[in-house]
Amino acid sequence: MNHIIVATHGKMxxxxxxxxxxxxxFDTGVKAICAYTEEEVDYVSVxxxxxxxxxxxxxxxxxxxLFGGSVNNACMIFAEEWNVHLIAGINLNLxxxxxxxxxxxxxxxxxxxxxxxxxxxxxxxxxxxxxxEMDF
Amino acid sequence: xxxxxxxxxxxxxxxxVYAWINFTNADCILIADDTVVNDEFRKxxxxxxxxxxCKLVFKNIQEAAEALNSGVTDKYKLCxxxxxxDDAYRxxxxxxxIKEINFGLSQKKEGSKAVSKAVYVNEEEKQxxxxxxxxxxxxYLQQGPRDSLKSLEDIL
Numbered sequence: 001m002n003h004i005i006v007a008t009h010g011k012m013x014x015x016x017x018x019x020x021x022x023x024x025x026f027d028t029g030v031k032a033i034c035a036y037t038e039e040e041v042d043y044v045s046v047x048x049x050x051x052x053x054x055x056x057x058x059x060x061x062x063x064x065x066l067f068g069g070s071v072n073n074a075c076m077i078f079a080e081e082w083n084v085h086l087i088a089g090i091n092l093n094l095x096x097x098x099x100x101x102x103x104x105x106x107x108x109x110x111x112x113x114x115x116x117x118x119x120x121x122x123x124x125x126x127x128x129x130x131x132x133e134m135d136f
Numbered sequence: 137x138x139x140x141x142x143x144x145x146x147x148x149x150x151x152x153v154y155a156w157i158n159f160t161n162a163d164c165i166l167i168a169d170d171t172v173v174n175d176e177f178r179k180x181x182x183x184x185x186x187x188x189x190c191k192l193v194f195k196n197i198q199e200a201a202e203a204l205n206s207g208v209t210d211k212y213k214l215c216x217x218x219x220x221x222d223d224a225y226r227x228x229x230x231x232x233x234i235k236e237i238n239f240g241l242s243q244k245k246e247g248s249k250a251v252s253k254a255v256y257v258n259e260e261e262k263q264x265x266x267x268x269x270x271x272x273x274x275x276y277l278q279q280g281p282r283d284s285l286k287s288l289e290d291i292l
Binding site for chain 2 (some may be wrong): 023024025096097099100116122124127134135136
C-alpha cells in the first residue's frame with residue numbers, strides 16, 4: 001500500500017489533487033500540503049509524522065513542485081529513507097500514472113513513471129509520432 | 137472479450153484513460169467513429185493520450201462491426217469508445233456482440249433533455265436507445281467506475 005503526499009509552494013498542491021480526484025471520479029486519498037500559506041504549519045514535521053505512521057509494508061511517495069525549490073530542498077532529508085520516495089517537478093500526468101496499479105518493484109516503477117510523465121509535456125503545434133494505423 | 141463499451145463525446149480523455157482503462161484492465165481500445173478515422177491530427181493526438189501497454193485502433197462504424205463479428209478482437213480485453221448515440225445505434229445494428237453500453241457523456245444540444253448530470257438526449261436519440269434496449273442491450277449511466285450505476289430503462 002502506497003501513500004502519496006503532494007507538497008508545493010502555495011495552493012498548487014490543493015489544486016492538483018482536486019483535479020486528480022475529479023478525473024479519477026473518487027477521493028484518491030492523496031494528501032495536499034500547501035506550504036507557506038499558513039505560517040504556523042511546519043510541513044516537514046507533517047511529512048515526518050506520516051513517515052512514522054507507515055506500517056512495515058507501506059511506502060510513502062512525496063511529490064514536490066520544483067527541484068531546487070525550498071519545499072523539495074526541505075524534503076531532501078527523506079530522499080534516501082527506505083520507505084519514502086521523493087519526486088520533484090510534479091505534473092498531473094505523474095499523479096495520474098501513480099494511480100495505475102503496478103506490480104513492479106517500486107523503485108523501478110517510479111523511474112518508469114517519472115520518465116513517462118516527462119513525455120507528457122507536449123508542444124501541440126507539432127505533434128510528434130505518426131498517425132499510422134494500428135490494427136487488431 | 138469486450139470489457140467496456142462507452143458513449144463519450146470526448147472519446148479518449150483523462151477520465152477514460154486513467155479511471156476506466158485501469159478499472160477494466162483493458163489492453164485494447166477501439167475508437168469506432170466515421171470522422172476520426174479520416175482526421176490525421178486527431179488520431180495523432182489520441183495516440184499520444186493513450187495509456188501505455190494498451191493498443192489503440194481506429195475504425196469506422198462499418199469496419200468496427202466487421203472486426204467485432206470476425207472474432208479478431210476476442211483475444212483482447214477490449215474497450216469500445218463511441219462518440220454518439222447514433223454511432224452506438226448503427227454499430228448495434230451491424231453486430232450482436234455488444235451486450236452492455238455505458239452511457240458516459242453526451243453533449244447538450246437543441247431539443248435535448250438531461251437524463252443525468254452529464255448525459256443529454258433528444259427525442260430521436262431516445263427512440264434509438266429504446267430500440268437498442270428492446271434488442272436486449274443493457275444501457276446504463278455511470279460516469280466514473282466508482283460512481284453508482286443506473287439503468288437507463290429506469291429513467292427514460
